[in-house]
Amino acid sequence: MYLVTGATGNIGGKVLDRLHAAGHKVRALTRDPGRARLPAGVDVVAADLGDPATLPAALDGVRKVFLMSLGHNKATHDGNLVAAAEQAGVTQVVQLSTLGVEEVDEEHDTPLGRWHRQAEQALTGSSLGWTILRPNGFMTHALGWAPGIRDASVVRSPIADLPEALVAPEDIADVAVRALTSDGHEGAVYSLTGPEALTTREQVAVLGEVLGRELRFEQMTLEEHHAVLAARYSAQTADGVVKALRTVLESGDDFRGRVFPGIPQALGRPGRTFRQWATENAAAFA
Ligand SMILES: NC(=O)c1ccc[n+]([C@@H]2O[C@H](COP(=O)([O-])OP(=O)(O)OC[C@H]3O[C@@H](n4cnc5c(N)ncnc54)[C@H](OP(=O)(O)O)[C@@H]3O)[C@@H](O)[C@H]2O)c1
Structure with a gap:
């Protein structure tokens, strides 16, 4: 039996779907x-990574775990x-770090880096x-740009010209x-990026081509970005992300x-480009 944390979320949801579709318990x-x-057919358990008393029942009969957790609670939750x-x-935990x-x-260390480093140490130790x-x-x-694209063909971001090999x-x-x-991944650390680095302006240009519409880029301040993150996650997590x-x-x-x-190391094929990802997900911007 595999246990998937974050199963209702972004990465965990995709891990769950893939394991389930392949016929695993x-x-x-x-x-x-x-x-x-x-x-349907997936076993569901109510548990909270912040509440250790809920975890033994969640892990009963489990051999392998996909582990993700969020923000400043990472080290405690993991x-x-x-x-x-x-x-x-x-026997094995596959952990989502960063x-x-x-x-x-x-000199350039941030809370975000520390939270993930401590969470990794909890597992590797x-x-x-x-x-x-x-x-x-x-x-x-x-x-996150979809509403601005739908309403006003505009993308607002605090980052304009920083190249990022997003994944x-x-x-x-x-x-x-x-x-x-599969075997052979124990003790492995996989650093995962896409095959190319694009700035935000370049991503917006690619997205405009894929969607067939002219998009405008507007730079937002880090303070505005903090407010968006604090509303979505928590003030403490927003502090860490904005500091990073x-x-x-x-x-x-x-x-x-x-x-x-x-x-390529883990899968034997390159990762998706941003253009491929945008093409596969174009409906989310329509
Ligand atoms: N975003 C990035 O660009 C980025 C980059 C590098 C690394 N990462 C890593 O990826 C993580 C985000 O992954 P993601 O996008 O897959 O997250 P996500 O899906 O947005 O996170 C939401 C999930 O977290 C679960 N969750 C929240 N609090 C919980 C708790 N106390 N106990 C149990 N489950 C809880 C929710 O479950 P329920 O609501 O169903 O309980 C939900 O399934 C980050 O925290 C970071 O470690 C992110």
């Missing part, structure tokens, strides 16, 4: 099964899951088998499933523009 972890829309997984006899855990020096996925920024960031969530999920269902962005924008050259080999 899968259990979805969610805080609210009543709200979760999950495929630590809770790891401790319960050790008790439950789990690029930048190793790439930044002390355990007795469990582990595989770590370190993705760059997700291409799905562009979905498609579909590719992250493919790597996670490969690591969970400020560091990136001020330090200029950055790991986010580098292409890493994790996807």
Whole structure:
């Protein structure tokens, strides 16, 4: 039995769908099964990574886990899951971390990097088998532009000219499933990027071509971006993300523009380009 955390979300949802479609026995972890829309035939368990008492039942009979958690709670939440997984006899955890855990020096370190580094250490310091996925920024960031594109053909972002080798969530999920269902991934750390680096302005140009409409780019301030993130996540998480962005924008050259080999290494094929991702997801902008 596989346990998928974040099963109602972005990466976890895709991992769940792929495991289920391939005929594996899968259990979805969610805080609210009543709200979760999950495929028929998937086992669903109510649990909260912040509440260790809920985890033994979620892990009963589980051999392998896809683990994701959010923001400033990452180290605590991943630590809770790891401790319960050790008790439950789990053999392997595939953990969603982030690029930048190793790439930044002390001077440019941010809360975001620290949260992920501590979460990784909770897993690698355990007795469990582990595989770590370190993705760059997700291409799905562009979905946040959909309302502005629909209403006014405008994209607003705090980042304009920074090259980023963004990665498609579909590719992250493919790597996670490969690591969970085949041998040879224990102790592996996969740094996951797309095959090219594009600035936000270049992404907007590609998106305009794919959608067949002229799009305008408007730069927003980091303060405006903070307000958007705080409404979506929490003030503390917004602080961490904006601090990381400020560091990136001020330090200029950055790991986010580098292409890493994790996807070809794990899957034997290149990752999706932004154009491929936008073409596959064009309906979300219509
Ligand atoms: N976004 C990026 O560009 C980026 C880049 C690099 C790395 N990452 C990593 O990827 C993560 C985000 O992944 P994602 O997009 O897949 O997230 P997501 O789907 O947006 O996260 C939502 C999921 O988190 C679950 N969740 C939230 N709080 C929980 C709790 N206390 N207990 C159990 N489940 C909880 C929700 O489950 P329920 O609501 O059903 O309970 C939901 O399924 C980041 O935190 C970071 O580690 C992101």
